[in-house]
Amino acid sequence: xxxxxxxxxRAVLAGDKDAYGALVTRHSQSVFRVAFRIxxxxxxxxxxxxxxxxxxxxxxxxxxxxxxxxxxxxxxxMNCALDVLNKKKSHSVVPISEEYDADQPAIQPADQSAxxxxxxxxxxxxxxxQAAMEKLTATERLAFVLRHMEDRSTEEIAEALGIAPNSAxxxxxxxxxxxxxxxxxxxxxx
Amino acid sequence: MKHLTEEELIEHYYLxxxxxAEAELHLQACGQCAQAYENLGRLLGxxxxxxxxxxxxxxxxxxxxxxxxxxxxxxQKKKRFSFFWRQLAYAAACLLVLAGAFxxxxxxxxxxxxxxxxNVEPKAKERxxxxxxxxxxxxxxxxxxxxxxxxxxxxxxxxxxxSEARQLLTDxxxxxxxxxxxxxxxxxxxxxxxxxxxxxxxxxxxxxxxADLARIEKEMNTQNLLFQIRILRTxxxxxxxxxxxxxKGASI
Numbered sequence: 521x522x523x524x525x526x527x528x529x530r531a532v533l534a535g536d537k538d539a540y541g542a543l544v545t546r547h548s549q550s551v552f553r554v555a556f557r558i559x560x561x562x563x564x565x566x567x568x569x570x571x572x573x574x575x576x577x578x579x580x581x582x583x584x585x586x587x588x589x590x591x592x593x594x595x596x597x598m599n600c601a602l603d604v605l606n607k608k609k610s611h612s613v614v615p616i617s618e619e620y621d622a623d624q625p626a627i628q629p630a631d632q633s634a635x636x637x638x639x640x641x642x643x644x645x646x647x648x649x650q651a652a653m654e655k656l657t658a659t660e661r662l663a664f665v666l667r668h669m670e671d672r673s674t675e676e677i678a679e680a681l682g683i684a685p686n687s688a689x690x691x692x693x694x695x696x697x698x699x700x701x702x703x704x705x706x707x708x709x710x
Numbered sequence: 711m712k713h714l715t716e717e718e719l720i721e722h723y724y725l726x727x728x729x730x731a732e733a734e735l736h737l738q739a740c741g742q743c744a745q746a747y748e749n750l751g752r753l754l755g756x757x758x759x760x761x762x763x764x765x766x767x768x769x770x771x772x773x774x775x776x777x778x779x780x781x782x783x784x785x786q787k788k789k790r791f792s793f794f795w796r797q798l799a800y801a802a803a804c805l806l807v808l809a810g811a812f813x814x815x816x817x818x819x820x821x822x823x824x825x826x827x828x829n830v831e832p833k834a835k836e837r838x839x840x841x842x843x844x845x846x847x848x849x850x851x852x853x854x855x856x857x858x859x860x861x862x863x864x865x866x867x868x869x870x871x872x873s874e875a876r877q878l879l880t881d882x883x884x885x886x887x888x889x890x891x892x893x894x895x896x897x898x899x900x901x902x903x904x905x906x907x908x909x910x911x912x913x914x915x916x917x918x919x920x921a922d923l924a925r926i927e928k929e930m931n932t933q934n935l936l937f938q939i940r941i942l943r944t945x946x947x948x949x950x951x952x953x954x955x956x957x958k959g960a961s962i
Contacts, residue, residue, distance in 0.1 A: 535785030541778060545770030552769065556762040565762070570777055577781050645756050667724060669759035674726060693717055700753055 525589035532580055540580075544573050547590055551597045557665050558601040560650070568604055572597035595680045602658045645703065652702035656695050663688055664695035714743045719750050836949075839888070844946045846881050847939050850904055853878060854936045857911065861923035872918070875911040882908060896945075900938040907932055 525546075531539035548569055555568035575596050583592060653661060662681060666672040672680070678688040714722070714736060722733045737744050853874055860871075886901045907930050911918060918926075926932065 533784050535783045537778065537781055537783040540781070541771075541774040544774040544777070548770035548773045549765055552765055553762045557759050560760050562763050569773055573773060574777050574780065577777075580784075649757055665759075668754065668757060689717075689721075693720055696720055696750075696754070697716075699757060700750075703753055703756065704749075 526585060529580060529583055529585075529589065532577075540573075540577055543589065543593075547593055548573075550590065551593060554594060554665070554670055555597055555601055557669050558598070558662060559604055560653070564601075564604045564608070568597055568600045571600040571603075575600065591676065591679055595682065598662050598680055602662065605658055605661070648702050649699070652699045655698055655702070657691075659683070660691045660695040660698070663691035664699075667692045713740060714746075716746075716750075719743070719747050722747070723750055723754060840946050840949050843885060844943060846878070846885060847943045847946065849874070850878055850882075850908075851936065851939050851943065853911075854907070854932055854939070857923055857932065858927065858936070860918075861920060861927050863920075872912060872914070875908050879905070879908040879912050896938070897942060900935070900942050903930070903935050903938065906930060907935060 525543065528539045528543050532543075551572055552565055552569045555572070556562065556565035559565050559568060572593060576593050579596070583589070653664075656664065659681060663677050666677045666680060667674075674685050674689050674692075677692070678685040681688060681691075683691075714733060718733065722730065722737075737747055853871065856871060882901060882905050886898070886905060889897045889901055907926065910926050910930065914922060
């Protein structure tokens with residue numbers, strides 16, 4: 521797939537605009553998934569996908585032929601997601617709710633078949649997780665999402681965020697420490 | 711026993727630690743670390759990735775449809791960029807003209823400065839000639855005074871004085887040649903006269919005694935020569951002062 525991507529990139533740069541359509545079709549789903557995990561909002565994730573591929577097209581001349589196109593477009597998507605997060609943070613405050621809010625589609629308990637106690641705990645965890653994620657810096661959040669949810673290695677995270685591997689590792693550590701502070705009270709044994 | 715740090719536990723959780731086997735053995739042996747690791751696992755296990763809403767198979771095509779209208783093919787982009795290059799070429803041409811004007815100005819200034827230098831150069835040369843000539847006349851004057859004193863005292867002339875006469879003779883030939891081109895009768899006559907006296911003094915094989923000196927003084931009228939040299943020196947000194955004043959005026 522990597523070689524195919526490179527061939528498509530060359531075709532685009534040679535003037536075949538539709539070749540970029542093939543790249544978009546191939547990578548949209550995965551970019552949307554990671555965009556949603558970062559923004560946790562469907563509309564924002566769609567916006568990130570479109571913006572990432574637009575920026576990608578404009579920057580395609582700077583694409584290093586030795587690089588992996590997916591990693592490269594991920595990195596652009598990260599920056600787009602970062603912009604969306606920063607824009608949202610400056611315009612609104614995410615409510616930290618202790619209770620389940622049916623009007624917020626992003627906060628949905630995964631386990632619908634569980635009992636009422638379990639359901640309540642899942643909602644509590646999800647609300648606190650969201651609150652904790654909001655407290656992370658953009659780098660910490662992106663690093664944690666890539667590490668924990670996308671199962672990316674430290675090197676891949678560093679490459680995607682354009683930082684040193686050790687910085688990427690530290691960002692993941694800090695994110696987990698902050699999550700622990702927010703979520704630990706739920707795990708106190710009776 | 712050294713416990714695992716939180717960072718090491720996190721690395722172990724994500725299987726990124728270099729010493730997986732050692733960490734595993736330690737976790738089996740150390741209850742405290744095992745508890746910490748269990749808590750970490752529970753914490754991270756509870757943080758599940760939000761489930762991304764499903765996107766149908768046409769999603770990629772839809773994204774492409776939404777953005778393709780705002781994308782220019784790269785070849786057309788290049789044509790559009792040709793405008794940029796044209797502008798760049800104009801800018802480069804302007805810079806070239808400016809650079810040309812700059813260098814032409816510098817060249818003109820250099821030529822102008824050279825012509826001033828060319829005008830100044832003969833004056834500088836004249837000052838050097840006057841200085842050297844004055845030095846030569848000074849040495850000649852001292853030699854003639856010493857000869858006069860030797861003649862009056864009846865003493866024999868010594869070897870160093872004869873050597874000085876020979877040196878002066880060599881120099882005098884050069885000054886005579888130079889003076890022949892200059893239209894200065896007094897200078898020509900004086901240097902000729904000095905030449906003859908120096909020849910006599912320098913070329914006497916057995917040295918010069920008082921009688922020889924008296925003869926030279928009488929036959930060659932060295933007293934008059936001494937007078938001529940003093941006049942010349944005064945004249946040369948005057949010309950030197952004028953040249954210096956002219957130089958100062960030029961520099962101002």
